[in-house]
Amino acid sequence: xxxxxxxxxxxxxxxxxxxxxxxxxxxxxxxxxxxxxxxxxxxxxxxxxxxxxxxxxxxxxxxxxxxxxxxxxxxxxxxxxxxxxxxxxxxxxxxxxxxxxxxxxxxxxxxxxxxxxxxxxxxxxxxxxxxxxxxxxxxxxxxxxxxxxxxxxxxxxxxxxxxxxxxxxxxxxxxxxxxxxxxxxxxxxxxxxxxxxxxxxxxxxxxxxxxxxxxxxxxxxxxxxxxxxxxxxxxxxxxxxxxxxxxxxxxxxxxxxxxxxxxxxxxxxxxxxxxxxxxxxxxxxxxxxxxxxxxxxxxxxxxxxxxxxxxxxxxxxxxxxxxxxxxxxxxxxxxxx
Numbered sequence: 001x002x003x004x005x006x007x008x009x010x011x012x013x014x015x016x017x018x019x020x021x022x023x024x025x026x027x028x029x030x031x032x033x034x035x036x037x038x039x040x041x042x043x044x045x046x047x048x049x050x051x052x053x054x055x056x057x058x059x060x061x062x063x064x065x066x067x068x069x070x071x072x073x074x075x076x077x078x079x080x081x082x083x084x085x086x087x088x089x090x091x092x093x094x095x096x097x098x099x100x101x102x103x104x105x106x107x108x109x110x111x112x113x114x115x116x117x118x119x120x121x122x123x124x125x126x127x128x129x130x131x132x133x134x135x136x137x138x139x140x141x142x143x144x145x146x147x148x149x150x151x152x153x154x155x156x157x158x159x160x161x162x163x164x165x166x167x168x169x170x171x172x173x174x175x176x177x178x179x180x181x182x183x184x185x186x187x188x189x190x191x192x193x194x195x196x197x198x199x200x201x202x203x204x205x206x207x208x209x210x211x212x213x214x215x216x217x218x219x220x221x222x223x224x225x226x227x228x229x230x231x232x233x234x235x236x237x238x239x240x241x242x243x244x245x246x247x248x249x250x251x252x253x254x255x256x257x258x259x260x261x262x263x264x265x266x267x268x269x270x271x272x273x274x275x276x277x278x279x280x281x282x283x284x285x286x287x288x289x290x291x292x293x294x295x296x297x298x299x300x301x302x303x304x305x306x307x308x309x310x311x312x313x314x315x316x317x318x319x320x321x322x323x324x325x326x327x328x329x330x331x332x333x334x335x336x337x
Contacts, residue, residue, distance in 0.1 A: 054099045056132040057107070057125055061093040063117055063139055064191060068093030071113025072139070076125070077106040088113070100127045109137065116193060116222040118142045143187040144195075144220035146228060150178045150206060153231040158182025162230060163204035168196060177204075188220055195221035200228050210235050 057076065061069045068091075075086040076097055084105060085097040104126055109119040117139040127133060150162030159182050166174040166188065176184040190196050197219050205211040209232035220226045 053102070053129050055102050055127040055129050056100055057097040057105070057127060058132040058134050059089065059095040059097075059107075060134070060136045061089045061095070061139065062136065063114075063193075064141065065193065069112065069114055069117065069139060071111075072137075073110040073113065075108045075110055076100075077108065079104055081106075096132065098132075102127050102129045107135070109139075112139045114139070116141055141190040141192070142223035144190055144222065145225045146174070146176075146186055146188050146220065147225065148176045148178060148184045148186075148200075149227065149229045150182055151229060151231050152209075153233045159206040159209065159232060161204070161206040162202060162232065164200050164202045164228075164230060166198055166200045166228070168198050173198075178206075188226075190220060190222045193222065195219050195224075200230070202230050202232075205232050208235060209233065 059074060061072045063069055068089075070089050070091045070093055072089045072093075072095075073086070074088070074095060076084045078084045078101075084100060087095050087097070089095045104124055106122055107125050108122045112119050118141070120137055120139060125133060125135060146166065148162075148164060150159040151157065152159060158178075160178050160180050162182075163175065163177040165172045166176065166186075174186045174188060176186055178184045188196075188198060197217065199215045199217050201215040202212045212230050212232055216228070216230070218226060218228060
């Protein structure tokens with residue numbers, strides 16, 4: 001239509017000019033302005049080319065259950081570490097970054113926007129020309145904090161050295177051992193908004209206590225602190241006391257004997273009696289009936305010895321007397337002659 005009106009317009013101008021007697025080219029100039037000028041048509045081409053050289057990132061935010069998460073804050077950094085864009089996901093969990101120069105960017109989740117969810121680690125994103133790169137991010141539920149306590153079932157005293165396994169289903173997720181203060185702590189992964197079920201089982205009891213054999217069940221929600229207490233009873237039988245080492249100061253050293261009273265005194269035994277006495281007493285004939293009780297040492301050996309001495313002395317005296325007689329007889333004979 002514009003082309004058609006532009007061709008009939010000079011005729012109308014000529015008629016008007018004939019009526020007024022003046023010829024004016026102004027209407028002709030305004031008619032040309034309605035047509036797209038070469039400069040206008042050529043300037044739109046570079047703009048479209050520039051738009052084709054940029055790209056974008058389309059983020060969809062969810063949780064492990066598949067629910068979308070709004071209010072999560074993200075920041076995008078270029079390869080030089082300079083902030084290129086930032087924003088938050090909407091109610092549908094979506095966020096788009098547009099007009100980005102193609103290249104590699106670093107995406108950082110600043111906040112999850114939920115008290116139940118944790119943020120993900122930073123990740124690289126590649127932006128290509130003319131494309132909004134789709135990116136689905138799943139925020140995990142926050143871990144539950146578990147505090148383990150081991151106690152004496154009677155006094156409530158906290159006990160060190162209690163080892164337990166904590167798990168879910170048939171899988172062990174965490175092993176804790178109480179320290180000197182009788183406690184231990186750790187983190188448990190949660191896979192549901194309403195929480196997860198766990199069990200705790202003691203595998204090693206504190207020294208001097210019996211192991212708690214049954215397993216205990218508990219539930220933990222995302223980000224919640226949970227305290228688990230295991231009570232132990234003392235062992236029924238106490239081990240025998242170990243022999244205490246003697247004081248080394250009272251024991252005689254090899255190079256310096258101790259006092260006489262420290263050395264063990266031999267007890268009265270057959271070794272205290274001379275062998276001869278032991279033999280004599282064992283071979284002596286039993287006392288006849290009516291004899292007095294045998295008291296003291298046996299005097300028979302002494303009597304025999306004394307008799308022998310007397311006999312020897314008597315024999316010597318007899319020899320001396322005979323010699324004297326002989327000498328006297330000899331003297332008398334010599335006198336007579």
